[in-house]
Amino acid sequence: MRLDKLSELDSAHALTATAYSTNTIDLGNVTPKRDLGTGERLALVITVDVAADLTTGDETYAFDFVQSANANLSSEDILVSMTVGGATLVAGYKVNVPIPAGAITKRYIGAKYVLGGTTPTITVSSHVQPANMVEQQQSYARGYVVA
Numbered sequence: 001m002r003l004d005k006l007s008e009l010d011s012a013h014a015l016t017a018t019a020y021s022t023n024t025i026d027l028g029n030v031t032p033k034r035d036l037g038t039g040e041r042l043a044l045v046i047t048v049d050v051a052a053d054l055t056t057g058d059e060t061y062a063f064d065f066v067q068s069a070n071a072n073l074s075s076e077d078i079l080v081s082m083t084v085g086g087a088t089l090v091a092g093y094k095v096n097v098p099i100p101a102g103a104i105t106k107r108y109i110g111a112k113y114v115l116g117g118t119t120p121t122i123t124v125s126s127h128v129q130p131a132n133m134v135e136q137q138q139s140y141a142r143g144y145v146v147a
Helices: none
Strands: 008-015 042-050 060-068 077-084 094-098 108-116 122-130
Touching: 008 042, 008 108, 042 060, 042 108, 060 094, 077 094, 108 122
Parallel strands: none
Antiparallel strands: 008 122, 042 094, 042 122, 060 077, 060 108
């Protein structure tokens, strides 16, 4: 599967504290709002690029699909939240956060990464993509040469 650059929320985003996705998706200022969960189901897919840190054992990691009236996602509404155990978050692991049908009412959507504990760190990439394509996605190393 090829991923669309316009559906990319993050590419190798190194996190050490709670943060929003670098990019947001602008659904436009129309009424009614474009509902991405209607029709073919979509998901926010977060891929772990560098494994989660578990040095002190109290680190926590949660991933939220959010909407906001603001492009920077401030004053967000959390539509779905998933907490994943740090030991599961190894390089290559994918967190699949389903986008709920009928829930989007604001202009901008994105991701919020909620990190807690003493030394949480993780690097992730994230996209919005069809939910049925999550298991079929294959990642390849960067910097390869085709001759």
